[in-house]
Amino acid sequence: MKFKIACLQMDIAFGNPEKNYHAASRMIDMASSQKPDIVVLPELWTTGYDLANLDGTADEGAQEAKVFFHEAALKHQTHFIGGSVANKTEAGIENTMLIFDKEGEFAGKYSKLHLFRLMDEHLYLAAGKDKGLFSLDGHKFAGLICYDIRFPEWVRAHALQDVEALFIVAEWPIQRLEHWRALLIARAIENQCFVIACNRAGADPNNTFAGHSMVIGPWGDVIAEGGEGEEILFAEIDLDQVKEARSKIPIFTDRRPELY
Numbered sequence: 040m041k042f043k044i045a046c047l048q049m050d051i052a053f054g055n056p057e058k059n060y061h062a063a064s065r066m067i068d069m070a071s072s073q074k075p076d077i078v079v080l081p082e083l084w085t086t087g088y089d090l091a092n093l094d095g096t097a098d099e100g101a102q103e104a105k106v107f108f109h110e111a112a113l114k115h116q117t118h119f120i121g122g123s124v125a126n127k128t129e130a131g132i133e134n135t136m137l138i139f140d141k142e143g144e145f146a147g148k149y150s151k152l153h154l155f156r157l158m159d160e161h162l163y164l165a166a167g168k169d170k171g172l173f174s175l176d177g178h179k180f181a182g183l184i185c186y187d188i189r190f191p192e193w194v195r196a197h198a199l200q201d202v203e204a205l206f207i208v209a210e211w212p213i214q215r216l217e218h219w220r221a222l223l224i225a226r227a228i229e230n231q232c233f234v235i236a237c238n239r240a241g242a243d244p245n246n247t248f249a250g251h252s253m254v255i256g257p258w259g260d261v262i263a264e265g266g267e268g269e270e271i272l273f274a275e276i277d278l279d280q281v282k283e284a285r286s287k288i289p290i291f292t293d294r295r296p297e298l299y
């Protein structure tokens with residue numbers, strides 16, 4: 040099965056959800072002219088990393104974001120991997136990805152598991168406990184958020200559940216661009232699956248972000264890659280390539296988990 044993907048590599052206004060909702064709507068309308076099957080947004084796209092003010096700007100139960108994606112999915116008949124939003128829960132503020140299918144139905148959520156200390160996440164955010172697995176059109180996928188890509192054992196756990204594509208949403212700074220590219224390509228090759236990674240563009244008071252959203256095939260081939268600025272990255276993926284790669288080099292059969 041083929042899917043046409045649109046990654047919204049948006050600039051994000053610091054601590055300004057209203058402005059960011061407008062910007063996202065505008066980009067979704069633009070992306071829709073190419074009739075994508077799946078639209079992907081970046082990490083914390085409603086607030087950016089204005090963590091100190093999340094008490095005032097976080098979305099209670101992610102309700103506003105849920106209504107937004109429900110309506111956008113119905114309007115454009117497109118699946119949404121809704122980046123992530125600051126989600127006020129009983130456990131604290133989580134960094135939560137929402138998935139909506141093209142009928143506007145809630146299809147899953149994932150709250151970031153690994154908090155990134157270098158950007159103070161551990162001071163303001165609560166770590167999630169979700170698995171992050173979901174299905175769209177009968178295919179199994181997983182969601183990951185930014186720093187998660189440094190944990191190959193977490194990504195492997197998804198691959199062992201027959202996931203065919205990993206959707207990664209991020210606010211990854213420019214100074215570690217080469218880590219971003221190398222880690223994404225490695226996660227695709229070692230798990231023999233597609234990697235669809237949507238990063239933000241622009242800057243906030245503390246960081247300039249890398250852009251370079253990427254769509255990578257199960258052989259590690261870079262199908263599409265963004266530049267540094269705001270843009271919509273389009274790519275088509277063919278999930279049959281996952282079976283092909285896994286049957287040519289059967290690493291899932293050849294693993295020796297009893298020894299490691």
Ligand SMILES: NC(=O)CCC(=O)C(=O)O
Pocket residue numbers: 082155158184185186187189209210211212215218
């Ligand atoms: N938002 C993040 O999780 C950033 C992760 C990052 O920059 C890294 O190097 O890892």
